[in-house]
Amino acid sequence: MTPRLRIGLLGLAGLCLLPAIWKVAAALPPFGEPTAQYGPAVNRLGPELRHVSNMVSAVNFDFRGFDTLGEEFMLVCAVTGAAMLLRGARGEDLSARAGRVEGRAVIGRAESTILISRLFGPATLLFGLYMALHATVTPGGGFQGGVVIASGLLLTYLGEGYRGWRQLIGSRVLDAIEGGGALLFALAGFAPMAFGRAYMQNILPLGTFKDVFSGGLMLVENAGVALAVTGGFAMLFLEFMEETRALESESGG
Amino acid sequence: MSILLAMVLLLAALAGAGVVLTRDPRSQVFALAANGTVLTLLFFALQAPDVALSELAVGTAATPLLFLVTLAAVRINRQRR
Numbered sequence: 001m002t003p004r005l006r007i008g009l010l011g012l013a014g015l016c017l018l019p020a021i022w023k024v025a026a027a028l029p030p031f032g033e034p035t036a037q038y039g040p041a042v043n044r045l046g047p048e049l050r051h052v053s054n055m056v057s058a059v060n061f062d063f064r065g066f067d068t069l070g071e072e073f074m075l076v077c078a079v080t081g082a083a084m085l086l087r088g089a090r091g092e093d094l095s096a097r098a099g100r101v102e103g104r105a106v107i108g109r110a111e112s113t114i115l116i117s118r119l120f121g122p123a124t125l126l127f128g129l130y131m132a133l134h135a136t137v138t139p140g141g142g143f144q145g146g147v148v149i150a151s152g153l154l155l156t157y158l159g160e161g162y163r164g165w166r167q168l169i170g171s172r173v174l175d176a177i178e179g180g181g182a183l184l185f186a187l188a189g190f191a192p193m194a195f196g197r198a199y200m201q202n203i204l205p206l207g208t209f210k211d212v213f214s215g216g217l218m219l220v221e222n223a224g225v226a227l228a229v230t231g232g233f234a235m236l237f238l239e240f241m242e243e244t245r246a247l248e249s250e251s252g253g
Numbered sequence: 254m255s256i257l258l259a260m261v262l263l264l265a266a267l268a269g270a271g272v273v274l275t276r277d278p279r280s281q282v283f284a285l286a287a288n289g290t291v292l293t294l295l296f297f298a299l300q301a302p303d304v305a306l307s308e309l310a311v312g313t314a315a316t317p318l319l320f321l322v323t324l325a326a327v328r329i330n331r332q333r334r
Contacts, residue, residue: 031254056303099329131306139302147310154314233315240319243326 051206052136052215060141061218061225065200068221069185072228076182079232086239094166096245109161117159124152132226136215142222146229153234162241174235181227188220261295268292282320289313 029035042063046055050062060068090096100106131138132145157165189200197203204216213219268288275281289312296305 054303099325101328102332140306141303144303144306144310147307147315151310151314154318237315237318240322244322244329246329 047209050202050215050218051209052218053210054136054138054141056139057135057141057215057218057222061135061215061221062200062202065189065218065221068225069189069200072182072185072225075232076178076228079178079236082236083239086243090242090245090247092242094163096242098162099244099246109158114159117155121152121155121159124155125149128152128230132222132230134212135222135226136218137210137212142225142227143229146226147233149230150233150237154237157237157241162245165241166238169234169238171235171238174231174238176231177227178231178235179228181224181229181231183224184227185221185224188217188224192217258298261291261298264291265295278324279321282317282324285320286313286317289316 042055042059046058046063047053050058052058098106128145128148128151130145131140131148132142135141135145153165153169156168160168192201192203193199195203200217200221202215202217204220206216207214215222265288268284268291272281272284272288275284289308292312293305293309296302296308
């Protein structure tokens with residue numbers, strides 16, 4: 001099939017579909033005026049029922065907390081699978097040489113890169129921590145905080161180089177953080193059952209509206225997600241960065 | 254729809270087209286990161302800060318890094334054969 005024929009076919013198919021697309025598009029609600037009732041209902045009832053001001057966290061960790069548990073374990077499975085595929089063979093040794101492409105100059109890090117990374121790396125880590133802690137109050141939460149912390153670790157890599165970075169973050173620690181976080185989330189769900197309540201029912205004191213410690217059980221689940229996401233993404237970065245090292249048999253001594 | 258929103262939507266269309274039309278994989282990674290930045294702006298303009306923060310970290314830092322490392326590993330491996 002020549003490219004011209006293919007484009008012709010595409011145009012023909014588009015023309016055939018056009019009336020149907022037009023009919024559906026004309027029947028859509030106007031932009032910015034959703035007809036769904038769920039969001040407004042949560043916004044109206046959430047603050048009173050759960051004492052939190054970030055309704056996204058309330059939906060993620062309380063009203064639909066069970067769905068988040070599923071997503072949490074999907075992430076754990078994905079990261080575990082990637083780690084199993086990539087772990088071993090290269091980069092485990094802290095002093096492993098960087099892999100090189102023949103005939104390509106190796107350019108060291110500029111001092112400005114180191115300066116900027118050392119300035120913004122810790123600030124990013126702190127911001128991620130802030131975001132994870134304030135899940136029930138301001139936008140963001142365990143997942144967002146976790147990925148921001150993991151990005152901060154990347155800045156640390158740019159600032160300190162591979163060896164310093166590897167000395168800073170241990171693979172074992174990341175394993176424990178990731179698995180422990182997911183376990184904490186699941187256990188937070190089982191805890192209410194010990195008191196004869198439903199799975200993941202919010203039985204902890206809800207705290208005061210707009211306070212960091214508002215939301216009750218949500219805080220525990222959020223901490224679990226923050227740990228699991230930080231550990232998961234950092235482990236993914238670590239396993240991938242190891243792939244840029246030379247094979248141990250080649251770097252030998 | 255406000256002018257700001259219309260402009261960001263247009264920018265998102267341009268950035269997305271940029272990713273598709275870039276042919277060199279390494280440049281494409283940076284086009285992808287730029288697209289992530291534009292999407293972050295779009296989500297922010299649509300008052301979805303939670304999604305914007307996720308997109309910022311995943312779309313502009315995590316995904317591009319994984320692609321860059323993969324490309325580097327492919328190049329390092331290729332010359333060994």
